[in-house]
Amino acid sequence: MYDRKMAIVDLSKGKVKEYTIPKKWQRGFLGGRGINSYLLYNLIEKGIDPFSPKNVLVLGVGPLGGTLAPSSSRFNASGLSPETGILGDSNCGGFFGPELRFAGFDHLVLRGKSKKPSYVNVQDGEIEIRDAKDYWGLDTYEVQISLRKDLGDVESVVTGVAGENKVRMACLRTGVKNAAGRCGMGALMGSKNVKAVVASGVNGVKVEHPQRMLELMEEIKDYLMGSKITPILGSQGTPLLYEVSNALGAIRTKNSQLNVWSDSLNAEELEQHVEKMISCSSCFTHCRHRNKFDGEGPEYTAVGLLGANLGLDHYPDIIKLNNTCNELGLDVSSAGSVLGWAFELYERGIIDKKMTGQEIGFGDFELANDLLHKISRREGFGDILAESSQAAKKFGPKSKDYLIAVKNLPQSDPHDIRYIKAFGLGIATASRGADHLRSRPTIEIFFRLPQEVKEQIYGKGATTDPTVYDGKAQAVHFSDNIFATIDSLGLCKFICHGFNSPHYLKYEHFSKLLYAVTGSEFKEKELENIGKRIIDTERLFNFKHGVTAKDDTLPKRYFDDPMKQGVSKGHRIERKGFDKMKKEYYKLRKWDEKGRVKPQRKKHIESHGGLP
Amino acid sequence: MKYLYYYPExxxxxxxxxxxxxxxxxxECNPKRSAISIVRDEFERYEFAIFCMQCEDAxxxxxxxxxxxxxxxxxxxHDDNKCILCRLCAAVCPHSAITTMGKDLVKCDLCDGDPKCVKYCSTEALVYEEETKEQASRRRELAKKILSTS
Amino acid sequence: MEITLKLLKPLKDAIGKDLLTLEVEEGTVTSLLQHVSKEYPELGKELLDDKGGLDYRVNVILNDKPLNELDVEVNDGDQVTLFIPVSGG
Structure with a gap:
């Protein structure tokens, strides 16, 4: 295993300390999300405010990041979340992750708080805290363009106007659209008085077995390109899923009051607004749209949450809202969820004009766009919405019944989970709150997958009917583990087993890729165990910060209100069935009945040691 | 004769x-230490490959x-052993296709007829083809495009 | 009897339309799909696996009911929806 470096940048003291990442950490957590989560567990004290200088923001790349490995563009941004008060962790594509490695570092910890607006420059193994007064106040596009103008070919991860104003759902942005979107990592960066982390390096990532890697990648490319799913994602991108979810009657519509929405948002309607499909670093799939409105996107998430969830059905409007979020540095998922929530509360009279300052409601593009701007500047009613789910403090206790969030994180994807039960268990137990990118067992949507294939993937007892509660813990357990491993390798979930297709990259491929790149052997079972270890580490972190088993739950509406339309009409999550799934899931995780990691296991995790 | 062709679209x-x-x-994996360079800017909205065109009069x-x-x-x-690394070739190359970095100078040699860049391109933006064949297919595409839009 | 077949993307691209009205004899979803695959070979390529069965990645909804098993009778006036699920973020 070769040396990989990390650094702690103390913004209060203006000092930088470099470390070699301990071999034990690499072995136990790989990198990326894994090492990030372990760092958070070690570095963040109990009881601190997320905006306290004592919080840290960690950026981390995995051991396959920035190589020929497919879609190896990803990095994770992690910290105590300003949006939820628990684990904040967000995975992001683009070109920054690889560049951070080229610049010489795999993990970067920002701690403390800078006295004045600053940015952190990482170049060819040197780290410097620099003055950012010329960049403060710029939107995410402007700041990146300015940094390139001043510094040359650099890749930056930046916070926008929203993050500067500590909007709790502010994201980090790199490039036009790539986001470490979830959990308010942009607000965290802003709270540290940091505008950007900039990377550039002339050195590449050394590969232990280059010829082996080249041969392996020929096979992997053929394997991926041979899938039915790859060309679909490459031509339509994720918006294709809108039509699929709609056909199932599972599109979150008007804050989940409805579950079917307009065909006018089908992916084919988007085509006329797209100039070209483009990629992140090292990606064969190219699922991103360069749109004709001077931006990139939208993803399915934006189509659903800025479209159906806000009662909008005109594609250009949705693309514009998507671009607005991108420029301001707002998380699309939280922004769309919180706006939909507020609109329903207003309809129901739970909040009124005295608070909102104007009439608000679904189906109004201008209003939504204006509110996004107000949120980012914390202006008027925007100041309350900027609190994300914590706005419930202002909206009153009744408002919580209509909030589509778990552990204070608004649900990430536009999929109404009342029909496919395993999706429900997934967002209820995910370590960062309601989020599909932690554990969604998407293969559940393949309704005709034979029982034996399903058991082969998810383990014994997995069931084929998506609407029953039996055998769903297995599906979530499997997905949780493999997603954690993928996030720690530096790869994108889109090309990995369990997320999009039963035929994408599995542990055996990860093992081969790791050997080619690092020269270290990781057995398949060991890689799965790393995923499990990461989940347990995140669980320990969350329990340290106040989470208990009762937080592994779902929005009230998903339990109590049956779906109203289409295929899924009449479906809801029954509490008894849910509790059964949850209990089985804890058992598979070897947690106790209160959902706690057992002391022996805690000892094992802590045995990986503190900072060197 | 086979050459490398690039379709930016x-x-x-x-x-x-x-x-x-x-x-x-x-x-090593290093897009900067490579005989082919992708110049890209997501804000200016372009991506473009630069590589040696194998000029007749080079x-x-x-x-x-x-x-x-x-x-x-x-x-x-290019023979690395004879090279004194004056970098003059890189300066005069009309395509900026010669990369120098530290003690390395790299110029495309088409990998002895098996260019690696082409192998890992997933969209056929890069192809390695006989020039006559490439021209024929490019012209055919153009003809189709013009006839269908006119 | 008359059956409507609804195709989502990318299946609809195979034949260039998203709705097909079919005049078929009595039978099951399986026989219906075999019939369609023969009538529209381009669509058949997308629907069938190597062994000539319906690829398990293709989802089938009969009227409002997703099917796990395809040996289900179809009746006059039924709508059958076909799609390939993908995921995203």
Missing amino acids: KCTGCRQCAMACSLNKFG PCMDVCHSGSYYVEDNIIK
């Missing part, structure tokens, strides 16, 4: 061509005074 900017090239030539060969360049099987190749 098909290029997604993923840089796998450069990753493969640097891996093959230097044992300025790099003309200006090299250490005799590092030679032609083999119609491919212009």
Whole structure:
């Protein structure tokens, strides 16, 4: 295993300390999300405010990041979340992750708080805290363009106007659209008085077995390109899923009051607004749209949450809202969820004009766009919405019944989970709150997958009917583990087993890729165990910060209100069935009945040691 | 004679061509230490590949005074042992296709007829083809495009 | 009897339309799909696996009911929806 470096940048003291990442950490957590989560567990004290200088923001790349490995563009941004008060962790594509490695570092910890607006420059193994007064106040596009103008070919991860104003759902942005979107990592960066982390390096990532890697990648490319799913994602991108979810009657519509929405948002309607499909670093799939409105996107998430969830059905409007979020540095998922929530509360009279300052409601593009701007500047009613789910403090206790969030994180994807039960268990137990990118067992949507294939993937007892509660813990357990491993390798979930297709990259491929790149052997079972270890580490972190088993739950509406339309009409999550799934899931995780990691296991995790 | 051809409209900017090239030539993944470079800017909204066009009347060969360049099987190749790293070839190359970095100078040699960059391109933005064949298919595409839009 | 077949993307691209009205004899979803695959070979390529069965990645909804098993009778006036699920973020 070769040396990989990390650094702690103390913004209060203006000092930088470099470390070699301990071999034990690499072995136990790989990198990326894994090492990030372990760092958070070690570095963040109990009881601190997320905006306290004592919080840290960690950026981390995995051991396959920035190589020929497919879609190896990803990095994770992690910290105590300003949006939820628990684990904040967000995975992001683009070109920054690889560049951070080229610049010489795999993990970067920002701690403390800078006295004045600053940015952190990482170049060819040197780290410097620099003055950012010329960049403060710029939107995410402007700041990146300015940094390139001043510094040359650099890749930056930046916070926008929203993050500067500590909007709790502010994201980090790199490039036009790539986001470490979830959990308010942009607000965290802003709270540290940091505008950007900039990377550039002339050195590449050394590969232990280059010829082996080249041969392996020929096979992997053929394997991926041979899938039915790859060309679909490459031509339509994720918006294709809108039509699929709609056909199932599972599109979150008007804050989940409805579950079917307009065909006018089908992916084919988007085509006329797209100039070209483009990629992140090292990606064969190219699922991103360069749109004709001077931006990139939208993803399915934006189509659903800025479209159906806000009662909008005109594609250009949705693309514009998507671009607005991108420029301001707002998380699309939280922004769309919180706006939909507020609109329903207003309809129901739970909040009124005295608070909102104007009439608000679904189906109004201008209003939504204006509110996004107000949120980012914390202006008027925007100041309350900027609190994300914590706005419930202002909206009153009744408002919580209509909030589509778990552990204070608004649900990430536009999929109404009342029909496919395993999706429900997934967002209820995910370590960062309601989020599909932690554990969604998407293969559940393949309704005709034979029982034996399903058991082969998810383990014994997995069931084929998506609407029953039996055998769903297995599906979530499997997905949780493999997603954690993928996030720690530096790869994108889109090309990995369990997320999009039963035929994408599995542990055996990860093992081969790791050997080619690092020269270290990781057995398949060991890689799965790393995923499990990461989940347990995140669980320990969350329990340290106040989470208990009762937080592994779902929005009230998903339990109590049956779906109203289409295929899924009449479906809801029954509490008894849910509790059964949850209990089985804890058992598979070897947690106790209160959902706690057992002391022996805690000892094992802590045995990986503190900072060197 | 087979050459490398590039179709920018098909290029997604993923840089796998450069990753493969640097891996093959230097044992590292480094899009900057590669014989093919993807120049891209998401804000200016473009991606473009730069590589050696194998000029018939090659300025790099003309200006090299250490005799590092030679032609083999119609491919212009570079002999690292003879090179004094004056970087003049890189300066005069009309395509900016010669990459120098530290003690390395890299110029495309078409991987002895098996260019790695082409192998890992997923959209056929890069192809390695007989020039007559490439021209024929390019013209056919153009004809179809003009006739269908007129 | 008359059956409507609804195709989502990318299946609809195979034949260039998203709705097909079919005049078929009595039978099951399986026989219906075999019939369609023969009538529209381009669509058949997308629907069938190597062994000639319906690829398990293709989802089938009969009227409002997703099917796990395809040996289900179809009746006059039924709508059958076909799609390939993908995921995203």
